[in-house]
Amino acid sequence: MTTLTRASGELRLEGVALSEIARRFGTPCYVYSRAAIEAAYREFDASLAGVEHLVCYAMKANSNLAVLDVLRRLGAGFDIVSGGELARVLAVGGEASKVLFSGVGKSEAEIDTALSHGIRCFNVESDQELERLDAIAGRRGVKAPVSLRVNPDVDAGTHPYISTGMAGNKFGIPHARAIEVYRKAAKLPNLRVTGIDCHIGSQILETAPLEEALDRVLGLVDALAHEGIALEHLDLGGGIGIRYRDEAPPDIHAYGRRLVERVRGRNLELLLEPGRAIVGNAGVLLTKVEYLKLDKARHFAVVDASMSELIRPALYDAWHEIVEAGDTGGRPRETYDVVGPVCESSDVLGRDRALAVRPGDLLAILSAGAYAMAMSSNYNTRPRPCEVMIDGETAHEVRAREPISALFSAERTLPR
């Protein structure tokens, strides 16, 4: 969790005034806390003490190089879903031997590159992927380390767009077919079956479905052992939710301890792939009010951030707390829809928010460390915003605002 405090009316993140960050780097701007990222990672890591384990940060949540580097230094592994993500891990000096490759659509080129770097494991999601991996490994003369992603058919109780572990989702190999596919994998000459994994969804607020999924997967581990297929690791994926508004997210330490109890004595390394729970509450999006539109039935605060920078409210109807970053001087609050400049009615960052704001004031949109910058776009030819990380008492720019020219420099008009 970032430490947000208010002193003389000014909102500070880890002691650094957000107004100072806006002055130095401009808005919109993502601001992350190194301390918050480290604390969240350490909580996961410590919770698994007593069994061999590796926390592989699901970097799709936030793949800024500074974020990856902070986690790499702590010993984290990485869960990747593309060749681009592997390139980012390597760019910060991450070890391929701590990289898991998830995803339903790995291309030939992505598999080949990951094999060439010697990643820790491929989380395979289909029979055809298994065959493709075997063929590419054969061409390279190596044995590819494989885990099958099993779809345990457990309801994670989360938003349907981010539920991944039920029959009917595109993810994983159906539980009922898992043994048959493992038999096939064990016979393929260029594969080495090393593990099993599942991931049932995201922003999960109750751990019961996760533990149910673990039990179902452990049942498969036992059944496979009977067939002589001994697994070395079990990867329970990510999915632990965070507090955006008034949710009560699971206690990570207690969750980890319960997992440890279940796998202890089994000679299985335990892997987790948390994303949101590591970075979600370690970041805020800082934005400036451009205009107040008070002439309509609704009041709008038009800000300089939009759905291009933060799409979660438009896409999932997600709630992000929005607070004044500066001194409101005790002025009364009024109700506004906080909207961006993008030409879409869905470009709303928060509805019916009580705020004391004037044009030029700063707002902080909270819980914006995960699936925020990572899902940003250039819609309306808006440059991606800058990113800043607070390290101790110092704010570092960890990504500069994109120059507008870079947004179309790869494009060409037709020859005459």
Ligand SMILES: Cc1ncc(COP(=O)(O)O)c(C=O)c1O
């Ligand atoms: C395979 C896999 N692992 C890990 C994650 C990370 O999930 P979360 O950010 O909810 O922890 C995801 C995203 O849902 C995923 O698809």
Ligand SMILES: N[C@@H](CCCC[NH3+])C(=O)O
């Ligand atoms: N993008 C989603 C989470 C997806 C998780 C990735 N499988 C969100 O913002 O909540």
